[in-house]
Amino acid sequence: MRSAASDSSNFETKVTHMVRHYLSVTDFTPTETLALLQRAHTLKAAWHAQQQEFPLRGQTLALVFEKPSLRTRVAFEAGMTQLGGHGSYLSANDIDMGGRESVADVAHNLSRWVQAIAARVFKHQTVEQLARFATVPVINALSDLEHPCQALADMLTLYEHCPALHTATLAYVGDGNNVCHSLMLIGALLGVQMRVACPPDYRPHPDVVEQAQRLAVVHGQQISITAVPEEAVAGADAVYTDVWASMGQEHEAARRRPVFAAYQVNQPLLSYARPDALVMHCLPAHRGEEITAEVIDGPQSVVFEQAENRLHVQKALILTLLELAAGSQSSR
Ligand code: CP
Numbered sequence: 001m002r003s004a005a006s007d008s009s010n011f012e013t014k015v016t017h018m019v020r021h022y023l024s025v026t027d028f029t030p031t032e033t034l035a036l037l038q039r040a041h042t043l044k045a046a047w048h049a050q051q052q053e054f055p056l057r058g059q060t061l062a063l064v065f066e067k068p069s070l071r072t073r074v075a076f077e078a079g080m081t082q083l084g085g086h087g088s089y090l091s092a093n094d095i096d097m098g099g100r101e102s103v104a105d106v107a108h109n110l111s112r113w114v115q116a117i118a119a120r121v122f123k124h125q126t127v128e129q130l131a132r133f134a135t136v137p138v139i140n141a142l143s144d145l146e147h148p149c150q151a152l153a154d155m156l157t158l159y160e161h162c163p164a165l166h167t168a169t170l171a172y173v174g175d176g177n178n179v180c181h182s183l184m185l186i187g188a189l190l191g192v193q194m195r196v197a198c199p200p201d202y203r204p205h206p207d208v209v210e211q212a213q214r215l216a217v218v219h220g221q222q223i224s225i226t227a228v229p230e231e232a233v234a235g236a237d238a239v240y241t242d243v244w245a246s247m248g249q250e251h252e253a254a255r256r257r258p259v260f261a262a263y264q265v266n267q268p269l270l271s272y273a274r275p276d277a278l279v280m281h282c283l284p285a286h287r288g289e290e291i292t293a294e295v296i297d298g299p300q301s302v303v304f305e306q307a308e309n310r311l312h313v314q315k316a317l318i319l320t321l322l323e324l325a326a327g328s329q330s331s332r
Pocket residue numbers: 068069070071072073142150282283284
């Protein structure tokens with residue numbers, strides 16, 4: 001990983017008069033992404049050394065959540081507190097975006113009070129619309145298309161175990177969903193060899209696959225997609241899975257279960273990976289469905305490291321976006 005300092009020249013050239021948002025992992029260049037991970041790593045060390053600084057005193061992050069959350073919400077709220085600021089949580093019951101008030105009006109209002117907005121939405125277009133009308137940075141806290149904050153935490157976790165990311169192989173087994181999309185894209189950005197195994201009818205979106213393939217080429221890599229889990233997992237450094245039915249798809253759970261049964265991450269499948277391969281999951285997990293209890297609670301599992309790293313990457317992300325926004329204001 002290169003140091004944040006060595007990335008600074010590129011970083012400066014990205015400052016424009018536009019507010020920068022983080023709706024997709026591809027909103028940051030590979031250099032910016034590495035700088036962000038480096039910053040998260042530094043913040044993590046400071047947190048563990050109980051060294052505190054409060055650069056965001058008096059600042060507020062609005063948390064607009066249409067869906068439930070444990071990790072994302074608490075990591076943002078605790079992160080803001082630790083930085084001296086405040087997280088203001090707004091559930092669907094509170095504001096009912098698009099119902100009680102239009103997405104545009106929510107964006108206009110929040111921009112008058114807070115310094116940034118994190119939004120967890122059903123439709124990706126909703127977070128895009130928020131970003132279109134907000135004059136403060138908007139962060140995608142999960143949409144049907146991407147889960148970029150999760151992917152940042154996953155890359156920090158992978159980096160901590162395999163510092164040469166461009167030599168690491170990550171196998172994702174299961175549904176070609178939002179988590180899979182962000183992982184494929186960020187893996188491609190950082191030169192991680194990505195392999196995806198999913199049932200033929202549940203492959204990642206073709207546009208995302210194409211975008212990831214284009215990004216991967218820069219590193220001489222290719223994203224491989226297969227229907228055979230053993231093929232994806234063979235010799236992998238990390239094996240990742242997620243629920244078979246995401247939030248909003250609960251009604252499909254029974255129909256999906258038999259389709260995904262062969263994609264369960266269990267001990268026999270894990271035995272195809274490297275003996276010390278990491279077991280990864282974004283959580284929440286359904287033990288006995290996409291992953292066995294033996295594997296997720298076993299010695300190779302890093303799922304709670306991933307969860308902890310949500311805190312550090314989200315703090316780094318807020319700080320970076322606010323600095324970019326301040327730079328944009330002062331250059332007007
Ligand atoms: N992984 C994750 O985003 O968890 P939450 O849904 O609890 O925020």
